[in-house]
Amino acid sequence: MTSKQSLREDMTAAMRARDTVRTGTLRMTIAAITNAEVAGKEARELTDDEVQQVIAKEAKKRREAAEAYDGAGRTELAATERAELAVLEEYLPTQLDDAELTSLVAAAISETGAQGMTGMGQVMKAVQPKVAGRADGGRVAAAVKQALQS
Structure with missing residues (x-):
């Protein structure tokens, strides 16, 4: 099973569980993957490694947004970004210490x-x-x- 299929199944399960943060995060990630697939001269299916790169890019966006919100004193928005980041980190390889x-x-x-x-x-x-x-x-x-x- 590819990562994209796994994301879709997890999104369906999150929708059934009425987990809005997880559902929204997975929906945005799947959209980013689809955008990457249709970017360029012709549409193609991404490999699992390329899907991992898209997820890592999305995680980086959440990390940077949380830091920016913290700097601006918007703690509620930073908390939302961190919650989304936690969902994305489940799909990434464990980080090196x-x-x-x-x-x-x-x-x-x-x-x-x-x-x-x-x-x-x-x-x-x-x-x-x-x-x-x-x-x-x-x-x-x-x-x-x-x-x-x-």
Whole structure:
């Protein structure tokens, strides 16, 4: 079963359970997946990896919106965004903790032989496939930068 089918079934179950947050979040996510499928020159079915990327993108939007609402003092809207984020995180791979991320970065640095900030691009190129959606790009870049500076 593809991720998209799983999302549709979960949305149906959420509708039956009258879970409005979950229903709305899954509906918006399915719409984003459909938009990604019809974008470009011709429509196509997304692979499970591409569906995961769309879900990760939607999760990032919710995370950034919650931070923006917090900054503006709109705690009720931030709470809504966080509730939607919690639903989306169920469909994403578990995130790497700081120790795992640091060890992956250290391995990439030794693999590339990079030294100093000039090697940041090489290290990022080596570590991104290993991270594969299990850590935000900003977190990865910060870890690489910290490792190269020390």
